[in-house]
Amino acid sequence: xxTTAATPGRATTGTxxxxxxxxxxxxxxxxxxxxxxxxxxxLFVLPVLWMILTSFHSETDAAANPPKIxxxxxxxxxxxxxxxxxxPPILNSATASIIxxxxxxxxxxxxxxxxxxxxxxxxxxxxxxxxxxxFMPAVAALxxxxxxxxxxxxxxxxxxxxxxxxxxxxxxxxxxxRSFLSEVPxxxxxxxxxxxxxxxxxxxxxxxxxxxxxxxSAALICFIFSWNELLxxxxxxxTRAETAPVFLTGFVTSQGLFLAQVCAAxxxxxxxVLIAGFAAQDKLVQGLSMGAxx
Amino acid sequence: MTTTSTSAPTxxxxxxxxxxxxxxxxxxxxxxxLPALVFMIVVTQIPFVAxxxxxxxxxxxxxxxxxxxxxxxxFGKVLTDVDARQAIIVTIILTVSVVLLSLVLGLLIALLxxxxxxxxxxxxxxxxxxxxxxxxxxxxxxKHAIYNAQYGxxxxxxxxxxxxxxxxxxxxxxxxxxxxxxxxxxxWTPFMMLILLAGLxxxxxxxxxxxxxxxxxxxxxxxxxxxxxxxxxxxxxxxxGAIYIIQNFDxxxxxxxxxxGTANLPYYIYETFxxxxxYGRASAAGVIVVIGSIIIATFALRTVISLFREDTx
Numbered sequence: 039x040x041t042t043a044a045t046p047g048r049a050t051t052g053t054x055x056x057x058x059x060x061x062x063x064x065x066x067x068x069x070x071x072x073x074x075x076x077x078x079x080x081l082f083v084l085p086v087l088w089m090i091l092t093s094f095h096s097e098t099d100a101a102a103n104p105p106k107i108x109x110x111x112x113x114x115x116x117x118x119x120x121x122x123x124x125x126p127p128i129l130n131s132a133t134a135s136i137i138x139x140x141x142x143x144x145x146x147x148x149x150x151x152x153x154x155x156x157x158x159x160x161x162x163x164x165x166x167x168x169x170x171x172x173f174m175p176a177v178a179a180l181x182x183x184x185x186x187x188x189x190x191x192x193x194x195x196x197x198x199x200x201x202x203x204x205x206x207x208x209x210x211x212x213x214x215x216r217s218f219l220s221e222v223p224x225x226x227x228x229x230x231x232x233x234x235x236x237x238x239x240x241x242x243x244x245x246x247x248x249x250x251x252x253x254x255s256a257a258l259i260c261f262i263f264s265w266n267e268l269l270x271x272x273x274x275x276x277t278r279a280e281t282a283p284v285f286l287t288g289f290v291t292s293q294g295l296f297l298a299q300v301c302a303a304x305x306x307x308x309x310x311v312l313i314a315g316f317a318a319q320d321k322l323v324q325g326l327s328m329g330a331x332x
Numbered sequence: 333m334t335t336t337s338t339s340a341p342t343x344x345x346x347x348x349x350x351x352x353x354x355x356x357x358x359x360x361x362x363x364x365x366l367p368a369l370v371f372m373i374v375v376t377q378i379p380f381v382a383x384x385x386x387x388x389x390x391x392x393x394x395x396x397x398x399x400x401x402x403x404x405x406x407f408g409k410v411l412t413d414v415d416a417r418q419a420i421i422v423t424i425i426l427t428v429s430v431v432l433l434s435l436v437l438g439l440l441i442a443l444l445x446x447x448x449x450x451x452x453x454x455x456x457x458x459x460x461x462x463x464x465x466x467x468x469x470x471x472x473x474x475k476h477a478i479y480n481a482q483y484g485x486x487x488x489x490x491x492x493x494x495x496x497x498x499x500x501x502x503x504x505x506x507x508x509x510x511x512x513x514x515x516x517x518x519x520w521t522p523f524m525m526l527i528l529l530a531g532l533x534x535x536x537x538x539x540x541x542x543x544x545x546x547x548x549x550x551x552x553x554x555x556x557x558x559x560x561x562x563x564x565x566x567x568x569x570x571x572x573g574a575i576y577i578i579q580n581f582d583x584x585x586x587x588x589x590x591x592x593g594t595a596n597l598p599y600y601i602y603e604t605f606x607x608x609x610x611y612g613r614a615s616a617a618g619v620i621v622v623i624g625s626i627i628i629a630t631f632a633l634r635t636v637i638s639l640f641r642e643d644t645x
Contacts, residue, residue, distance in 0.1 A: 072449035078441055079455040085518065086461050088485055089473045105488040145371060148364030158361050164369065171376045173629035175579045177598040178618035181605050182382035205375035208368060237364065266466050269581045269598070273606060283468040287586065290472060297483060300476055304469030315464035319457065323526040330568060331530040 093301035100297040115298030119289075119306060127285035128307070130196050134271075134281060135264040138203035142211045142260050143253055145204070150215035151241065155222060165216065168209040169328075176206065180273060187274060194276040202270055207260035214259075214329035218252030219245065251321070252329070258318045259325030262311050282307045380622070386615040393609035406616035416617060418593060419600035423624075425509065426596055427578045430516045435570050437517065438524025439562075445525070446532045456529075463522040471586035474515045479503040479587075508592035512583050520577065524569045531565030532558070567631075574628050578621075597621050 091107070092100045093116070099109035153161045183202065187193045222245055230240050246253075271281040289303050290296065315322060323331055390402040410416045445456050462470070478485045481502040490498040504511045535558065543553055581598045584590055590599040597617060605614035 068447075068449070071444060071447060075441070075444040075447070075449065075455055076451070078444065079458040082518065082521070083458040083461045085470075085473060085478060085485075086465060088477060089465075092477055101483040103483050103488050104491040105483075105485065145368040149368035152361060152363075152365035156361050158358075158365055164365065167369075168372060170629065171372055173575055173625050174376065174380065175598065175618075175621045175625050177579060177581065177601050178383050178615075178622050179376065179379035180601070181386065181611055181614050181618065182379035184605075185382070185611075186379070201375060205372060208372060212368060237360075262464075266468075266582075268468050268585070269602065273602070283466060283582075286466070286468050286472065290476070297476055300472055304466070304473050308464065308466045308469050311466060312461070312464045315460065316457065319460060322460065322463075323530050326523055327527050327530075327568060327572065331527055331534075331565070 089301045090305055093298055093305050095298055097296070097298050100301070112298075115300075115302035116306075118296075118299040119302045122289065124282070124285060124303070124306070127280045127282045130199075130275075130279055131265055131282040131307075132310075133196050134199040134203055135261050138200045138207065138264050139257050139260040141200065141204045142207045143257060146208055146211035146215050146256065147241065147246075147253070148237075149212050150219050151245065153212070154216045154219040155224075155227060155245070165213070168212045171205075172209040177269060180270065183270070184273060193274060194279045196275075196279040198274055199267075199271060199279065199281065202274075203260075203264040203267065206267075207263055210263075210325070210328050211256040211260060214256045214325065215249060215252050217329035218249040222248050252324075254318060255321035255324040255329075258314055258321050261314060265311055383615045383618045383622075386611055387619045389612050389615075391611040393611060402612055406612040407620075409613050410616045410620060413613075415595065416600060419595050419597045419617075420620070422509065422594060423578060423596040423598075423621075426513065426516070426580065426584075427574055429513050430520060430577050431570055431573050433513070433517045434520040434524045434573065435566065437521045438569070439528050439566070441521065441525045442528035442532055445529055459525060460522050462519050463526075465519070467519065467582040468586055470519055471515055471583045474511070474518075475504065475587045479511055481505075504587060505592065508588050508594045512587050512594055515583050515587065516577060516580065520573055523573060527569040527572075528562065528565055531562050535561050571628065571631060575625070578625060578628065597624075 094111045094113065095106070095109050096112040096114045099106045099112075100115070102109070152158050153165055158164065184193075187195075187198055192198050226244050227240065230244055235243070266283065267281075268283040268287070271279075271284045272287070275281065275284060286303055286307055290300055387406055388402060388404070390398055390400050390405075392398065441459060445452060445459070449455075465473075476484070481487060481500055484503070486503060487498075487500045490500065540553055540557055543557060548556070579598055580596065581602065584594055584596055584599045585602075588594045590596075590603060595603065598621070601614050601617045601621070604610050604617060608614075
């Protein structure tokens with residue numbers, strides 16, 4: 039507890055000095071704080087760098103203690119990983135993530151429209167119903183989903199995950215898109231109505247361009263969450279519909295010296311999320327806060 | 333939820349539809365909403381009702397003939413089961429410690445990154461990276477490449493510094509829960525930091541400037557202006573984080589497989605259902621998690637509503 043109480047104090051001194059800097063520019067304090075920011079950032083990224091470096095070492099060098107940082111680079115780990123048939127699970131993950139994300143957007147866009155621009159009655163109740171499902175722990179639905187899927191012979195089927203991931207991410211997308219849609223200028227919509235445009239045309243011509251950034255944020259976050267999901271994929275899939283995270287958990291137990299392989303596998307499987315996340319950094323915060331923070 | 337579709341067919345104010353068209357107009361309004369709403373009700377509410385029903389049943393897949401009504405006995409079993417109680421405690425410790433630590437760290441880093449300095453954008457990008465590693469992969473890397481007693485980075489650094497006589501502790505066996513907490517804090521600090529940084533950057537700087545001209549000290553500005561402004565962002569990030577971390581399965585499953593007293597409720601439910609096949613007890617535990625989440629969610633909803641009010645103002 040004492041650390042918790044002490045750290046905000048430290049944090050405060052941080053801003054306090056910040057404010058001073060902007061005015062009087064005491065360069066030493068400013069430099070110290072910048073250095074601190076850099077050191078902390080590097081500490082946070084260090085495990086990732088270590089993972090990447092280890093993935094390019096030979097298994098013997100990877101398991102060396104003390105660590106051999108400058109050991110010759112090797113692609114042994116990647117050969118082992120790609121030799122263990124990782125493509126079907128990766129393709130399953132891509133299928134589940136991309137199709138569920140597309141479904142989420144297709145369902146969420148008209149729903150968000152009906153909750154903001156032409157609101158139905160009790161629209162805020164509906165909005166909070168969507169949100170409340172997000173607060174329900176997924177694990178509580180695991181067993182019934184399993185039993186139902188077993189009964190209708192839907193286990194080990196990638197479409198089951200598509201449906202589940204869609205339901206997991208739909209509330210996030212509805213909330214985000216609604217908060218973007220509420221910024222669409224009403225005059226433009228009225229003009230379109232006067233011109234006799236129907237719903238589809240209005241959506242496509244006027245609303246879609248305005249909320250494209252919102253769609254991008256929602257799609258990014260839905261993709262990341264579906265790609266990362268482990269619990270449902272593990273329980274509900276077998277050999278056919280196995281996803282990349284499930285493959286990763288099974289990958290470890292097999293061999294003796296395996297550190298470089300595990301790091302290579304972890305890096306390759308995280309790569310789509312890393313690329314998407316870096317490419318759309320500014321969209322990340324909107325997605326994570328369900329559109330509450332822009 | 334059903335209220336939406338059964339509400340009286342009067343047109344909302346502002347819609348210019350003639351009265352004969354009212355009913356049709358109402359349905360035209362609802363139509364775009366229905367696919368998403370029906371989908372969500374079917375996919376999320378049916379399993380939930382099923383969980384509730386099964387939680388009152390004797391149902392173990394190993395004894396399929398003994399299925400029947402069990403009353404509250406599953407809840408009794410869960411609440412008196414040592415493992416289940418331990419799981420409840422672990423869930424609380426895990427959620428509270430991860431949320432608090434990553435909030436404090438996230439705030440500190442957000443304050444540092446709110447300043448202008450050389451390479452700030454790069455530092456911010458580096459900070460986000462932990463959140464962009466697939467959780468299972470992150471847990472695997474921490475377990476094998478960092479904590480491992482023989483060839484992990486931590487003991488490697490100890491040996492670098494202390495030579496061959498350096499202590500080589502088995503981090504996960506000695507501190508299993510702390511190992512999970514550190515991994516999760518590492519992943520969730522960027523999440524908190526991103527939301528808090530956005531909050532800091534939305535501060536009305538002209539007001540802060542005016543206060544400074546009036547002679548307010550930086551400390552006064554922080555406690556009287558920055559913190560109150562940040563409050564709702566702190567609440568939002570803390571509660572959203574809690575919602576995700578209370579459900580955490582990946583880190584517990586990967587790092588300790590629920591052993592060494594680290595099984596949280598999601599892992600306990602997974603075990604009860606996947607290995608013990610006790611469907612009734614797993615469902616009762618599920619209902620308990622839902623109740624816990626509802627308690628958090630009530631607070632979370634209040635926060636979201638307050639943000640949302642400001643948004644639509």
